[in-house]
Amino acid sequence: MARMHADEHAIDTTLVRRLVHGQFPRWADLPITPLASGGTVNAVYRLGDSLTVRLPLTEGGAADIEKERRALAALGELPMAVPAVVAVGEPGEGYPLPWAVHGWLDGAPALEGRPARGLAEFVLAVRANRAAGPPARRGRPLSTMDSFAREAIDELSRTDEPFDAAAARAVWAEALDAPQWTGPPCWVHGDLMPGNLLLRDGRLSGVLDWATAGVGDPAIDLIPAWNLLTADTRGAFRDAVAPDDATWARGRGRALAMAVIQLPYYRHTNPVISANARYVLAELGVLTSSR
Template sequence: MGRMHADEHAIDTTLVRRLVRGQFPLWADLPVTPLASGGTVNAVYRLGDSLTVRLPLTAGGAGDLAKEARILTALDGLPVAVPAVVALGEPAEGYPWAWAVHGWLDGSPALEGRDAPARDLAAFVRALRALPADGPPTRRGKPLSDVDTATRRAIEELRRTDEPFDAAAALAAWAEALEAPQWTGAPSWVHADLMPSNLLLRDGRLSGVLDWATAGVGDPACDLIPAWNLLTADTRHTFREAVGADDATWARGRGRALSMAVIQLPYYRHTNPVISGNARHVLTELGCRPARGGGARLE
């Protein structure tokens, strides 16, 4: 990983040890281990065997910390595990923001293009939607037109790079998504950031879902993005059938996946290989990049 953000705060193991020792002396002697992560908002460290420490990299990420803690303490009845909020730390040792200690969840992050439990993922999405929609609105649950300018700007930026990229195909797919009817049903809970690195697998089953900072109430199409950022054509239709997505919701979900990918790729292509690699996977699945063994179909 390189430095991802111009305003990113320097964080290392020494800082984490000092913060833990100063505020939670009970854990002062536990080993602190940096975790390889594709995350763009927090630096994550394992603390002993049963805890993780999450420190926002920027002021924007710090603003979501309290919201995420409220959401995590309120969730109940999901078929997979979510992180337990164990403690919240305060600014200290030159670190300017609040930070969090969560319970450790066993499992390995999902990987795009590999076998993934489409039915488990659909069951999680449906269970989340079934919860009382009493949470805060999520910015990703708004109409796609809200990100039209940013998406078109990112497509143009990608067009000017050396990425193998079909801008015309991306614009056509984006126009199709914008034309889809908007959500008129009741808002529902959405995670809104179901990237593969936020999905934990154990023994081939979905066991946990991480990173709830963007969660809230909005358009359920937000949580269809794994159809393109994780799954392949072989399992995509299984997921769609199990999750019960109509044509309009499916089209909006496809547009959301496209928008995220074209915005992520130019920003992270030299600093975050996990996120940029996933963006390339999405664009390939959407037919906007050359695919190994032939072109991808827009589904």
């Protein structure tokens, strides 16, 4: 598989083993296993039975370790399990970035088209927090994404994907025309992709990847309505979260923008992300078929 990013660092089990052995000898005898993941920011390895090692793929992901820790400290107790940072490693062995050891969370990643009980409860619990927080990475006004979304729609229309660019532009225009968020500061997770949602017996049990969390437009946490749910389950999620029509429209727009940006970029390098982008576009009615 080709690298996802031009500036991506080469990471493999041998490197991870050298880093762990050199900096955390108490874990030197634990087995290290690469984890299949659709993640685009970190390479993830299981360390023994109770830990994971996460190494940023690029320089841009290095700051996420501290961002995630600060966000979780500000949010406090949540109704689902979240990753605990057990240790932070330093650059070494030819790897130039800090890296982290997290506690393992049980559960299987959510799958498109299958229900995730407790999802609305989680979204509302995060939103209810009134602690001060940093601006959410994806919580800014939708207009700040306009040029990126339009360029991505144009780029995707030039591929062989069965993509209806005119329909996509209509969804995007509706989202832009919707009134913007003017409510009180609102906490959001900001990256509720299926791979970040862990389920046990069909119920949400844990949520990963908090580097994008912060205060912003709550519409961003509606994206599971299209990247995970179906037409038959979407309404129940909407009823439980109870967004107004404008926030729902912005949520559709954010789901569209993420998908049209992801698909051209990852279609040959990340099958998990590209498949999910196609799923979103199909649910939005702008992809005539999925692969």
